[in-house]
Amino acid sequence: MSKIRLTAHPESMAVTQAWQDEAIVTGERYVERPHWYENTETGQTYYEVFGCIGWPSEVSDKDEGLPGYAGVVGIVRPKTGSRAAKDAVFQLLAEIEDRDVPTLLEGVLQLRSEYGFGQYPGLMQTFWGDPDRFVTILALLNERLTVNGSKYAVLVSPPGDFYEPKAFDHYVRSMRSVLMPDKVRFYFGKTDILKTRLKEFRQNDPAVFAMGGLVHSLLLQTMWMDFTRENSFNVEGEEDLPYE
Numbered sequence: 001m002s003k004i005r006l007t008a009h010p011e012s013m014a015v016t017q018a019w020q021d022e023a024i025v026t027g028e029r030y031v032e033r034p035h036w037y038e039n040t041e042t043g044q045t046y047y048e049v050f051g052c053i054g055w056p057s058e059v060s061d062k063d064e065g066l067p068g069y070a071g072v073v074g075i076v077r078p079k080t081g082s083r084a085a086k087d088a089v090f091q092l093l094a095e096i097e098d099r100d101v102p103t104l105l106e107g108v109l110q111l112r113s114e115y116g117f118g119q120y121p122g123l124m125q126t127f128w129g130d131p132d133r134f135v136t137i138l139a140l141l142n143e144r145l146t147v148n149g150s151k152y153a154v155l156v157s158p159p160g161d162f163y164e165p166k167a168f169d170h171y172v173r174s175m176r177s178v179l180m181p182d183k184v185r186f187y188f189g190k191t192d193i194l195k196t197r198l199k200e201f202r203q204n205d206p207a208v209f210a211m212g213g214l215v216h217s218l219l220l221q222t223m224w225m226d227f228t229r230e231n232s233f234n235v236e237g238e239e240d241l242p243y244e
Contacts, residue, residue, distance in 0.1 A: 004116035008035040030225035046074035048224035052214040053129035054206030069207035071095040092189040159213030171212025
């Protein structure tokens, strides 16, 4: 059962127009959306909810590798509302780990169901991670899921700078930047999988790679807001990251 409920501003069209006009005048590149999501268990509200996945690390003759990881992050919207949405904080809502890929993917299906998938178009359909590993297993899962339509597929999209040689280094630095004591922007949930893996820290840890990649992408582009009309096309020097 979903823990997420959509709430829209009662004057959404008028408010959006006003925000767009104000953003153009003030030179803001982004504008808030006139809807948000509420966590029905905690009352916390989010501008958007994102998922990430890190596949289990390779098995070697020395060890069985690190478990794969999947997590859900909410971009927190203050209940009082805020025009500083571009500086919103990130809340870890749920996470799982498993060494078995099919089991990990079943966990992904459970996570996305709990956090609004199927209720609202595009929400939690894309998980940020490596799209080039375990392609066959994912394809077989999607073949089963898409009997009733392609919108039920699990999509895996690469985070920003994913194909750079030093991608993991970028992701670790982005993760650390939101955990700086004087400017914390990322908050852990009730579980401690990611927190533990960050403390133990191993190169290319799937959990750190997955969440670091998501955080890196969020910092590169404010994906929970819309471009102002003036910036909707031909934004010089910036490419849109994949979303839906």
